[in-house]
Amino acid sequence: MPNLAETSAADDGQALSFLSSSPAFLSSDDAAACLHGLLKAPRNGEFNGFILKTVDARFICAERIDAPMADDKNQQSDATTGQHGIPGVVVSAAGELIVPSGLTLEASFHARPVKAQGADEATTEWIQRNRFFAISDLSEVMNTHRKFAKCYLSARNGGLLSYTSKNSSFEQELSPRLTRKSNGQPRRFEELYEDGSIPSSLWILLTLAAGTTTVVVTGDLWRHRGHLNASWRADILQVQPANSAMPIFGPIFRDAKDVALYLHTKLPESTAAQPNVGFILKHNVSDFFILTEPVSSPYASFDRALLFPKDQHGNPLIPREFRVHGIYHSIQPLPSARLAPSEVDLQQNFFSAADLKVSLDHVIVAPHQRVFAITRDGAVLRFAKPVMPKVRALLVELAQGLEQKLITGGITPTIFVDKVADAGILSVLFPSKTWPTMGRITASTSIVARRHHTDHSLLR
Numbered sequence: 001m002p003n004l005a006e007t008s009a010a011d012d013g014q015a016l017s018f019l020s021s022s023p024a025f026l027s028s029d030d031a032a033a034c035l036h037g038l039l040k041a042p043r044n045g046e047f048n049g050f051i052l053k054t055v056d057a058r059f060i061c062a063e064r065i066d067a068p069m070a071d072d073k074n075q076q077s078d079a080t081t082g083q084h085g086i087p088g089v090v091v092s093a094a095g096e097l098i099v100p101s102g103l104t105l106e107a108s109f110h111a112r113p114v115k116a117q118g119a120d121e122a123t124t125e126w127i128q129r130n131r132f133f134a135i136s137d138l139s140e141v142m143n144t145h146r147k148f149a150k151c152y153l154s155a156r157n158g159g160l161l162s163y164t165s166k167n168s169s170f171e172q173e174l175s176p177r178l179t180r181k182s183n184g185q186p187r188r189f190e191e192l193y194e195d196g197s198i199p200s201s202l203w204i205l206l207t208l209a210a211g212t213t214t215v216v217v218t219g220d221l222w223r224h225r226g227h228l229n230a231s232w233r234a235d236i237l238q239v240q241p242a243n244s245a246m247p248i249f250g251p252i253f254r255d256a257k258d259v260a261l262y263l264h265t266k267l268p269e270s271t272a273a274q275p276n277v278g279f280i281l282k283h284n285v286s287d288f289f290i291l292t293e294p295v296s297s298p299y300a301s302f303d304r305a306l307l308f309p310k311d312q313h314g315n316p317l318i319p320r321e322f323r324v325h326g327i328y329h330s331i332q333p334l335p336s337a338r339l340a341p342s343e344v345d346l347q348q349n350f351f352s353a354a355d356l357k358v359s360l361d362h363v364i365v366a367p368h369q370r371v372f373a374i375t376r377d378g379a380v381l382r383f384a385k386p387v388m389p390k391v392r393a394l395l396v397e398l399a400q401g402l403e404q405k406l407i408t409g410g411i412t413p414t415i416f417v418d419k420v421a422d423a424g425i426l427s428v429l430f431p432s433k434t435w436p437t438m439g440r441i442t443a444s445t446s447i448v449a450r451r452h453h454t455d456h457s458l459l460r
Contacts, residue, residue, distance in 0.1 A: 022060040022061060022062075023060070023250075023251030023252070024054065024058040024059065024060050024251060024252050025058065025059045025060070025249070025250075025251055025252065026058070026059070026249060026252065026290060026319070027059060027249070028051045028053070028059045028106045028107055028150065029162065029216050029248065030059070030248055030249045030250070030251075031051050031059040031060060031061050032051055032061075032107070032109055032152040032154075032160060032162065032216060033160060033216055033217050033248045033293070034061060034250070034251065035049060035051075035061045035109055035152075035154070036152075036154045036160040036216075036217055039111050039154050045113060046110070046111065046112055046113060047063070047109075047110065047111035047154070048063075048064040048108070048109070048110055049061060049062055049063045049064055049089075049108070049109040049110075050062045050063075050064065050089050050105055050106075050107065050108055050109060050148075051105075051106045051107040051108075051109060051150075051152070052089070052099065052103045052104065052105060052106060053103065053104045053105075053106040054102065054103060055102055058252070059106060060103075061109070062089045063089070064089055064091055065089065065091065066091045067091065067098075089105075097147070105147050105148045106148060106150060107148050107149075107150035107151055107152055107162070108137070108140060108141070108148060108150075108151045108152070109151075109152040109154070110133075110134070110137050110151070110152065110153055110154070111153070111154040111155075111156075112130075112134060112153075112155075114130055114156075115129060115130055115194070117196060118195050118196015118197060119196070120196070120197070121196030121197075121199075122199070125196070125199045125200045125201060126196060126200075127221065128200040128201065128204065128221065129193075129196065129200035129203075130155070130156075130158065131155040131156070131157075131158025131159075131219065131221045131222070132153070132155065132158070132161070132200060132203070132204055132207075133151065133153045133161065133163060133207065134153075134194070135178050135186075135189070135190045135193055135194075135203070136180075136186070136190070137151055137153060137163075138151060138163055138178065138207065139175070139178040139179050139180070141163060141164075141165050141211075142165060142171050142174065142175040142178060142210065142211070143175055143179060144172070144175065146165070149164060149165040149167075150162060150163065150164045150165070151163045152216070155219060155221075155222075156219070157219050157220045157221075158219040158220065158221045158222060159215055159216070159217045159218050159219025159220075159221070159222040160215075160216040160217035160219075161213060161214065161215060161216065161222065161228075162213070162214045162216050163207065163211055163212070163213050163214075164211055164212045164214070165210075165211045166210075166211045166212060168210060168211065170209050170210050171210035171211055174206060174210050177189055178190065201233075204228075204232070205230060208228055208229065208230055208232070209230070212227060213227065213228045214226065214227050214228065215227075215228060216248070217248065221236070222236070223236050223240075224236065224238075224240060225243075225244070225245055226244045226245060242309070242310065243307065243308060243309045243310070244309055245309060246308065246309065246317075246319060247292045247293065247307040247308065248292070248293045249281075249290045249291060249292055249293065250262060250266070250290065250291045250292075250293055251290075252288050252289070252290055253288060253289040253290070253291075254288055254289075255289075256289070256382070256429060257429060257430075258289070259280060259289050259291065259372070259429075260372070260380035260382075260429035260430040261430060262291065263291075263328060263372065263374050263380050263430070264374065264378050264379075264380055264430045266294075267294055267328075267330055267374050274296055274297060274298050274299070274332070275296070275297075275298075275299050275329045275330040275331070275332050275355075276294035276295065276296055276329070276330045276374075277294065277295060277296075277297050277299055277302045277327065277328065277329040277330075278291055278292040278293065278294045278295065278307075278327070278328055278329075279291070279292045279304070279307065279324055279326070279327055279328075280324070280325045280326045280327070280328060280370070280372065281318060281319065281322040281323065281324060281325055282322065282323055282324075282325035283321060283322055284321050284322065284323060285321065289325060290319075290322070291328070292307055294328075294330075295307070299329045299355055299358050300354070300358050302327075302329075303316075304316035304318070304324075324366070324369055325369065325370060326369050326370030326371060326372055326382075326384075327359075327362060327369065327370075327371060327372070328371075328372035328373070328374065329355065329372075329373060329374070330373075330374045331348075331349065331350070331351070331352070331355065331373055331374065331375050331376055332352070332355075333348060333376060334347065334348060334352055337407075338352075338403070338406075338407055339407070340406045340407060340409065340412065340413050341408075341409045342409070342412060342413075343412055343413040343414060345377075345434055346413040346414065346417070346434060347406065347413040347416075348376055349375035349376055349377050349379065349432070349434040349435070350373075350375070350381070350413065350416070350417060350420075351373055351381075351420065352403075353398055353402055353403035353406065353416075354403070355373070356394075356398065356420065357395065357398045357399075359371040359373075359383065360386075360391050360394060360395050360398075360423075361395075363383070363386045363391055363424075364388075364391065364392070364395070367386055367388060370382055370383065370384040371383045371384075372429075375432060375434065375435065377432040377433050377434050377435075378430070378432045379428060379430055379431060379432035379434060379435040380428070380429045380430035381426065381427065381428060381429070381435065382425075382426070382427045382429050383420065383424055383425070383426050383427075384424060384425045384427070385424050385425045386423060386424040387422075387423055387424055390422060390423040390424075391423050391424065393423075394419055394420070394423050397419070402416070417441070418443040419443070421441045421442055421443040422443040425440060426440065426441045427439060427440050427441065428441065
């Protein structure tokens with residue numbers, strides 16, 4: 001196992017480089033899930049990385065970068081970027097992990113290419129072997145001289161797993177049988193396992209008995225989030241259990257504009273069936289934001305109970321020191337039968353009547369919360385600070401057939417936008433072709449030039 005090299009005070013700038021070039025997360029699981037998402041694209045080689053912890057208990061991703069020379073540590077520990085644009089932890093030729101001061105190793109992170117099926121290996125066992133930790137992954141964590149007590153495996157369609165050492169007596173007994181020989185060669189158990197001669201089911205059970213194995217992100221084999229038990233094979237066939245852990249959160253954001261940029265760049269494209277939705281939380285004291293990772297769900301039935309664990313009274317729990325700042329959703333394409341006779345682009349890139357009703361119902365219950373909508377052409381809109389009498393009046397109009405008026409031409413999409421803008425603060429947080437100007441949209445000045453009149457039809 002590599003040794004951890006000492007760093008000097010002069011390396012403080014490297015820590016700042018890491019922090020400025022890498023998003024920070026509230027938990028190591030969130031950071032690992034982000035890295036897992038980056039690696040979802042097809043890959044042929046291995047990926048070895050780390051989750052690093054900052055002095056203020058934030059977590060960032062790093063890629064392992066092997067240095068060709070070991071005689072100039074200062075040169076090797078300069079800010080380095082890996083192939084995925086992730087800052088790197090340098091591993092010197094002497095096997096030392098060179099980590100900038102102010103950062104500590106929290107966990108290792110591994111992704112492996114598909115392993116060949118053994119000559120006598122059952123297909124089920126082979127599939128499991130490709131979706132579970134290799135022996136070499138966990139020998140570092142179980143080792144008595146370890147530098148970190150946690151490990152992640154990005155197992156492609158197998159999801160994301162974590163293993164955390166409990167320093168149990170069984171783990172201590174198992175560890176010497178997993179470590180490599182002094183010449184770096186694997187021991188017989190690892191050789192037999194890697195060629196499929198030892199069933200993966202046995203290795204999985206040994207691992208579950210030794211420490212804590214958790215499904216962080218689900219996959220085609222590990223279908224439920226939470227701890228894996230010895231009964232895992234039967235458990236995966238059970239109905240989805242109640243949430244026992246917090247949802248995966250994205251990075252920490254300083255302001256609403258950073259939130260909008262993230263939603264614009266990261267939100268998956270919605271299907272015609274249902275949008276991508278999630279919650280935005282704000283810290284009560286430090287004034288920063290975190291987002292739940294988007295899930296595909298009908299907007300009308302999406303609520304906290306779908307994502308968050310519940311207390312003993314059945315109430316959804318959110319992380320301590322946070323409050324719900326808002327809800328976000330992607331706008332879906334409308335069928336042609338529900339399109340207005342004019343200004344189709346505007347209508348397709350704004351709240352639908354049905355979605356607006358859902359949003360305003362949320363606002364009625366929690367007036368302090370915002371609604372964020374990601375349009376089909378990439379704009380991020382926000383509705384905030386509702387004028388409650390006007391919101392209620394707009395809900396009445398929706399109930400009395402406002403959508404049908406849009407379809408028949410009784411009102412235009414521009415008028416529809418004006419009604420929403422008049423009921424609160426409607427803003428463009430990230431621009432697009434339909435919404436080119438950032439800032440507040442006011443009902444008195446919102447104008448749409450129809451596309452057949454000019455190629456520069458803009459809503460202001």
